[in-house]
Amino acid sequence: MIQYRISAFDPKSHYIKVNLTINEPMQPEQKLRLPNWIPGSYLIRDFAKHITSINITSQSGQSIEVNTIDKSNWSFSSDEAVTIEYFVYAWDLSVRGSHFDESHAFFNGTSVFLEVIGQSNQACKVAIEPSEISQQNGWKVATGMPKKDIDANGFGLYQADNYHALIDYPVEMGTFTEIEFKACGIPHKMVITGVFECDEQRLKQDLVKICETEINLFGQPAPVEDYLFQVMVTGSDYGGLEHRNSTALICSRDDLPYVGMEEATDGYLQFLELCSHEYFHTWNVKRIQPKVYQDSDLQTPVYTNQLWWFEGITSYYDGLILQRAGLVDNKSYLNILAKQMTRVYRMPGRFKQSVSESSWLTWTKFYQQDENAPNAIISYYSKGSLIALGLDLTIRIETKGQKSLDDVLLYLWEHFGKSQTGLVDGQIEDICSEVSGIDLTDFFADYLFGTKDIPFTELFAEFGIDFNLRTQSGLDDLGGDTNDNAADTSLPNHLGANVSNTVQGTLKITHVWNNQPAYEAGLTAGDEVIALNGLKISTKAQLETLLKRHDNTKALTCHYFRRDELRKTSLMLEPPLKDRVALKELTINREKLSWLL
Incomplete structure (x- = not known):
């Protein structure tokens, strides 16, 4: 058995202390290594x-x-038991790494636990030890790792079946808020760290509905004996990472529900979608998996074009689950869906890169996006969710409602997920055709391996839903229902760029769309616009007013800074593109709309 001892050592230096005991080192040489990437996040992070x-x-x-072999591998020689002591600098406030200060400690196993090569299949015993900071502040421990002998605060002995199980149990330590509930009889807990106010009862009730809806979708019993949501609250962050019986989440404090909130805010719905998404991964990613991920040693990138399914299908269901759970009505769900679709229709890169290629090149192009990303790539999350939607509607139409994407999902769960049999590239597409009884070869050729837009106008019409592409109603218009009958004329001009306010009182360009006004004027990401037609412009609100009032037959004189150099250009505005999606129910046909009702 491999034995680890870990403690939050020094909050000022942000060091976590680890001791690793190996009773029988391999002969003549024992090698050690740390993963270079974490499952679910496809970027070499060099932990x-x-x-x-x-x-x-x-x-x-x-x-x-x-002996240092390379950046993440070491070796030593010993014919007797050894103890390895090392320190980990923990200052990555994200769901992927480790973070430690006076308020809490969080770590993923990929960041802190050295792997003992040749002995990775042995059980791993972990002693999470209290430290001075944890004792002074009454910290508790929250982790999905199986417990062996712990105290009332969760400090003590845990055990994982092997190394790969060990690194799939993130740990949170601190004075967190705990929300406990049962879903289909299974104990669940959410621990929330940070400064926030929250209607805990409402959040609890909504989480129960989400979890039970997903458990019942896949069928009882669920593949976990308990489940943990670990939530870090900050001012503006957002993200999540799935694990075998838990998820690590980070969100804005404004996204949490507050006491007295009547209608769910957009931020709260976004948080519920995040919870739904990561919980869905309990089945679709943690158990229904690509074979190449199962075989990986986490040292080098592995390649697959299957992420359209694992992230795209999950992104489709995360919002649909809210509707099925009764947390949003049809109109609200269609609005959520329209905003999701808008993220694709605003990206000209969807005609440059297929979703299959997006998945294959996730290690560079998706996870290392630059300012040109909207022009060059597409997301297998967002476009993958549209493929899932198009696939679901197509199957329902062609089978006259006898089959749906649910049937494909459940087939994969029964035949691959329960046994954790890995899937190879191309297999899921074949299964979609097999389960539905439809030849979907052309569908995948056009929309997964090709760059065509899915014909949603025709697909939605079959269900009495109007799919409409409209112009933007304002700079922060993300799509969906604007509740504005004059949406097509409310912003008659557009810049062809994304902008943000800066603390210096300038307007910074973050992205420029090719062949649109800002591009034609020679503006680029990072430029700071300071004046238009000789008048100072420092906020998005000022720019939006100008876009509404300016005669686009006349050029604007634009002064801007590029780095620290003052420059001038001529800017011709143009009518806005129709790239915001709006969905609206026209007729109610309960039989055809069964996927929504």
Whole structure:
């Protein structure tokens, strides 16, 4: 058995201390390594760069030399048991790494637990030890790792079946708020860390509905004995990462429900979608998996074009689950769906890159996006969710409602997820045709491997829903229902760029769309616009007013800074594109609309 001891050592230096005991090192040489990436987040992150001060001592007290093989691999030689002591710098406030200060400590196993090569299949015993900071502040521990012998606050002994299980149980330590509930009889808990106010009862009730809806979709019993939501609250962050019986989430405090809130805010619905999305991964990713991910040692990138299914289908269902759970009505759901679709229709890169290619190149193009990303790539999350939607509608239409995407999902769960049999590229597309009884070869050729837009006008019409592309009603218009009958004329001009306010009182360009006004004027991402036609412009609100009032037959004189250089250009505005999606129920046909009702 491999044994680890870990503690939040020093909040000022942000060091987490780890001791690793190996009773029988491999002969003649024992190798150690740390993952270079974390499952569910496809970017080489080089976690080993945060390790300092590796020291190895033999059972007899002798110091053992450490050999550095490369950036994340080490070796040593010893014919007796050894203890390895090292420190991890934990200052990554995200769901992917580790973070430690006076308020809490959070870590993923990929950041802190060295793998003992050749002994990875052994059980791993982990002692999470209290430290001075944890004792002074009455910290508790929250983790999905199986418990062996812990105290009332959760400190003590845990055990994982093997190394790959070990790194799939993130740990939160602190004075968090706990929300406990049962879903289909299974204990669930949400722990929330940070400064916030929250209607805990409402959040609890909504989480029960989401979790029970998903459990019942896949069928009882659920594949977990308990489940943990670990939530970090900040001013403006957003994200999540799935694990085998837990998820790590980060959100804005404004996204949480507040006492007295009658109608769910957009931020709260976004948070519920995030919870729905990551919980859905309990089945679709953690158990229904690509084979290449199952075989990976987490050292180098692995490639698949299947992420359209694993993230795209999950992104489709995360909002649909809210509707099925009764948390939003049809109109609200269609509005959520329209905003999701708008994220695709605003991206000219959808005609440059297929979703299959987006998945294959996730390690570089998707996870390392630059300012030109909207022009060059598409997201397998957002466009993948549209493929899921188009696939669902197509199957329902062609089978006259006898089959749906649910049937494909459940087939994969029964035949692959329950046994955790890995899927190879191309297999899911074949299964979609097999389960539905429809030849979907052309569908996938056009929309998964090709770059065509899915014919949603015709597909939605079959269900009495109007699919409409409209112009933007304002700079912050994300699509959906504007509740504005004059939406097509409310913003008669557009810049062809995304902008943001800066603390310096300038307007910074963040993205420029090719072949649109800002592009033609020579403006680019990073430029700071300071004046238009000789008048200072420093906010998005001022720009929006100008876009509404300016005669687009006349050029604007634009002064701007590029780096610290003042420049001038001529800017011709143009009528806005129709790239915001709006969905509206026209007729109610309960049989055809069964996917919504």
